[in-house]
Amino acid sequence: MKVEEIMNKKLQTIEPDATVYDAIERLVDKRIRSLVVKPEDEVDVYGVITVRDIVFKVINKALDIKKIKVKEIASKPLVSVSKDTDIKTLINLMATSNIARVFVFEEGEIIGVVSLLDILSASIIERAKERQCL
């Protein structure tokens, strides 16, 4: 199975200068766990801000969510793969990098994201498609 078959195309982006509060609002409204942070300029790269980043890097340290900017806590660069990557390679990458989501790039553009839950769901469906032996 390839990444393209299970990736989620629902991506939400946020400006690097937006506040963490803006990010929280977006995450809650859209019921998602991460946002892609746009590059600041032409030499910059895409980043990601997750619920985990916000809780551990801002809330845990009692910092002001309306003062901290997204770019200050975003992780860069994104860990990414091509849409043709097979799932086993993807799982190995996630295990060695200790990450919960990987972005899918095509010709320099992000076209999707695959999370651990997407992999879990796909593997359950694959197992269910196999006939069990009596």
Next chain:
Amino acid sequence: MFKKSFWGGSKEVEVIKKIKKHISILCSTCQTFKSALETEDEELIFMVFDLEREADIVRREIIAHIYEGAFLPFLRPNLCQFVEIVDEAIDEVEDAAQRCILGLNLEGIKEECIKIASLNLEACEMLSLSFEAFCQGEDLREKNLAIRIYEKRIDEIKIDLIKRLIKTKQIGNFWEGKILSDFLEALVNVSDVIEDASDHLQIINISVR
């Protein structure tokens, strides 16, 4: 030995064969409807109506065969109900298809609707595998879970779709809005009903063990 006598009679074999046919008509209906959305070919919509009628005939035959004496009496109502639920899923596809010939406007949401139709088809195919597994006396839990995953994905698309429609879609008049609303309701209900059928099959499976 018990299994052979339980399933192996000629009446039972005939009913099982027809139930498989009924489920395969459900799969064909979903496939045809998905192709109709992709190609906007009205002929395919009329094929959906034909398939629904064919499914009705098969449903009547199954229920008649069951009450002519196939299976143990305690199992008959449960099997009939399973067949009725599968038939309800076909009716939902037909309901959605009917809206397509009533001037449905899918501008801006066609891609999501095709995705839902495609997931409906995958859920039907999983139900078919689940019924095969049931006939072999296998455990259905994993197939049941796979159907729930499909249903959850459709629910997520539905919520996003409705939010987007509220914000952006311009509805010209009452009937345009009603047709679109009825279409979406029927389209997303298909997987709900398939999930019900899968749950019901799981209950029957437990009861015959």
